[in-house]
Amino acid sequence: MVKFLKHREVINLILMNIFNRLLTTTSIFKNRDVLRHTYMPEQLPHRDEQIEALASILVPALRGETPSNILVYGKTGTGKTATIKFVGKQLEEVSAKMNVKCHVHYLNCEVIDTQYRVLASIANVFGGNVPMTGWPTDQVYEEMKKAIDREDRTVIVVLDEVDKLVKKGDEVLYNLSRVNSELKRSRVSIIGISNDLKFRNFLDPRVSSSLSEEEIVFPPYNAEQLRDILQQRAELAFYDDVVDDGVIDLCAALAAQEHGDARKALDLLRVSAEIAEKERCKKVTVDHVNKAVKKIEADHVIEVVRTLPTQSKILLFGMILLTESGTAKFTTGEVYSIYKSLCKKVGLSVLTQRRISDLISELDMLGIINSIVISKGRYGRTREIKLDVPINSVKSVILEDYRLKSLSKFEKQIKSSSTLNFFE
DNA sequence: CCTCCACCGGAAAGCCGGGTCA
DNA sequence: TGACCCGGCTTTCCGGTGGAGG
Numbered sequence: 217m218v219k220f221l222k223h224r225e226v227i228n229l230i231l232m233n234i235f236n237r238l239l240t241t242t243s244i245f246k247n248r249d250v251l252r253h254t255y256m257p258e259q260l261p262h263r264d265e266q267i268e269a270l271a272s273i274l275v276p277a278l279r280g281e282t283p284s285n286i287l288v289y290g291k292t293g294t295g296k297t298a299t300i301k302f303v304g305k306q307l308e309e310v311s312a313k314m315n316v317k318c319h320v321h322y323l324n325c326e327v328i329d330t331q332y333r334v335l336a337s338i339a340n341v342f343g344g345n346v347p348m349t350g351w352p353t354d355q356v357y358e359e360m361k362k363a364i365d366r367e368d369r370t371v372i373v374v375l376d377e378v379d380k381l382v383k384k385g386d387e388v389l390y391n392l393s394r395v396n397s398e399l400k401r402s403r404v405s406i407i408g409i410s411n412d413l414k415f416r417n418f419l420d421p422r423v424s425s426s427l428s429e430e431e432i433v434f435p436p437y438n439a440e441q442l443r444d445i446l447q448q449r450a451e452l453a454f455y456d457d458v459v460d461d462g463v464i465d466l467c468a469a470l471a472a473q474e475h476g477d478a479r480k481a482l483d484l485l486r487v488s489a490e491i492a493e494k495e496r497c498k499k500v501t502v503d504h505v506n507k508a509v510k511k512i513e514a515d516h517v518i519e520v521v522r523t524l525p526t527q528s529k530i531l532l533f534g535m536i537l538l539t540e541s542g543t544a545k546f547t548t549g550e551v552y553s554i555y556k557s558l559c560k561k562v563g564l565s566v567l568t569q570r571r572i573s574d575l576i577s578e579l580d581m582l583g584i585i586n587s588i589v590i591s592k593g594r595y596g597r598t599r600e601i602k603l604d605v606p607i608n609s610v611k612s613v614i615l616e617d618y619r620l621k622s623l624s625k626f627e628k629q630i631k632s633s634s635t636l637n638f639f640e
Numbered sequence: 641c642c643t644c645c646a647c648c649g650g651a652a653a654g655c656c657g658g659g660t661c662a
Numbered sequence: 663t664g665a666c667c668c669g670g671c672t673t674t675c676c677g678g679t680g681g682a683g684g
Contacts, residue, residue, distance in 0.1 A: 525671095548647065571672055573648070589648065593682030596646025 244493055244500065250453040251486035253293075253479045256301060261448060262441040263299050266432055270303045273430050277318045277370040278311055282396060282403040285427050289413055290434025293477030296409050297376055299434070304374065317369030325381035331388040332356060334381070338373060339363045357391060361398055368401040378408040379415040389419070393426040436476030442468035445478055446485055454489065460501045463488065467505060484508055517605050520582055521613050527567060528575050529614045531555050533623060535585065536611055539603050547598040548573060562622055576601065584610075 249255055260267065276283045290296045304320035311318035321341050328337055335356045336346040344363030346356050364371055373392065375381065381388060395404050408427055416424050437445065446464045467488070471481030487508040492500040521532065534554040538546050552569050559566045567575075576599060580587045586602045615624050 567671095568673060569647085570649085570674080574672095577649095589680095591680035591682090592646085593680070594643090594645060594684090595682075596644085597679060597681085598645095598647050 244458040251482050261444045283405045284429035285406045286430045287428035288409045288432050293479035294434040296434050320372045322374045324376045326377045335360045364402045365399050370403045374407045376409045379410045379412040389423045439468045439472035442481045460499050533614050
């Protein structure tokens with residue numbers, strides 16, 4: 217026991233030491249969380265119109281009437297979720313003061329993605345007792361109704377990313393939208409949030425019309441609006457005079473170029489500051505923003521590579537080997553022959569050249585490689601391919617694939633002999 | 641000016657896993 | 663349960679082609 221405690225103490229000392237050091241490095245962040253997209257700001261700049269619209273549709277709830285169902289559209293980072301949570305909170309606060317029972321229940325359909333889970337989640341919030349799995353769905357539905365109807369109240373169910381849910385069938389939406397006729401004391405209305413504008417086409421017409429009695433569209437932010445948002449958050453996130461001139465403008469401009477995504481703008485600012493912090497700078501500069509752009513891009517590419525099908529990964533690996541052996545540009549034929557031998561070594565089926573040609577085009581579309589079709593006259597027409605990624609990190613991501621682990625074995629052999637000999 | 645390389649890329653059919661319906 | 667369908671992936675087949683070299 218004594219020994220154990222001593223051991224703990226030593227560890228504590230070490231930890232203290234590390235944290236002390238981390239704490240004493242001049243931090244530029246006052247509150248880092250403000251820049252995360254989970255943060256709920258006190259004010260939502262440039263969303264007055266939408267707030268107003270939402271509020272006016274939801275007021276009936278305060279009079280004990282059923283508000284219309286709402287469908288909310290908008291691309292990612294246009295403030296849909298934040299706005300709705302904001303209005304929802306206000307609604308609950310006011311209703312509490314007015315002594316009216318009114319609840320907003322928020323669900324993210326990417327996480328809660330089946331009819332069963334949605335119904336169970338609603339039921340349980342209102343005091344029902346539905347197990348995670350096991351019940352027949354209609355029993356869950358009954359339980360949910362019973363739970364809600366226990367009191368005279370208005371329940372607003374927010375279904376974030378409904379499109380994810382609809383892909384697995386619109387039965388839930390159908391059930392939820394007609395639940396009111398079976399409730400005696402309470403009322404339910406639905407707010408669906410979607411970033412897919414076409415998603416209504418996948419709905420049963422009846423569901424579609426009852427779900428979207430009202431529609432609110434969230435347009436993308438422009439550069440100026442993004443700047444206001446960043447400015448507001450930066451004041452909360454950083455100590456005074458930490459952010460150089462032009463940093464916020466640059467972040468806003470860059471994010472505005474791509475669909476006006478506030479989430480991206482905030483990420484950019486946060487990553488810039490993190491880079492500055494790591495470099496132990498006292499200020500965040502435009503230079504840091506540029507580095508952040510590169511870092512975010514690289515991280516994105518790596519994520520894309522990770523989710524590539526195995527065949528594309530091994531193909532890409534072949535290209536990496538070619539590049540490493542000093543050939544910056546290569547043709548479809550060259551890649552194909554390396555790809556073939558790699559497949560044989562790993563024991564994967566070999567696809568046809570026609571198919572590989574398509575996979576190469578896909579990699580091109582994803583921005584992982586650059587390829588153009590050129591003619592070498594007498595020597596035929598082909599694609600000229602060039603890698604466009606950080607090689608080392610991509611390589612390690614590819615090797616994470618359990619079917620490709622054994623590729624690392626060959627690397628050394630390949631390195632010692634010349635690549636071309638190796639693949640004879 | 642013609643040839644002919646080494647592929648490109650369209651069309652269509654086959655294969656396969658999953659889902660649906662009687 | 664089996665017949666059937668669907669959509670994604672892949673193969674087969676094949677016509678098309680820019681330009682170096684003759």
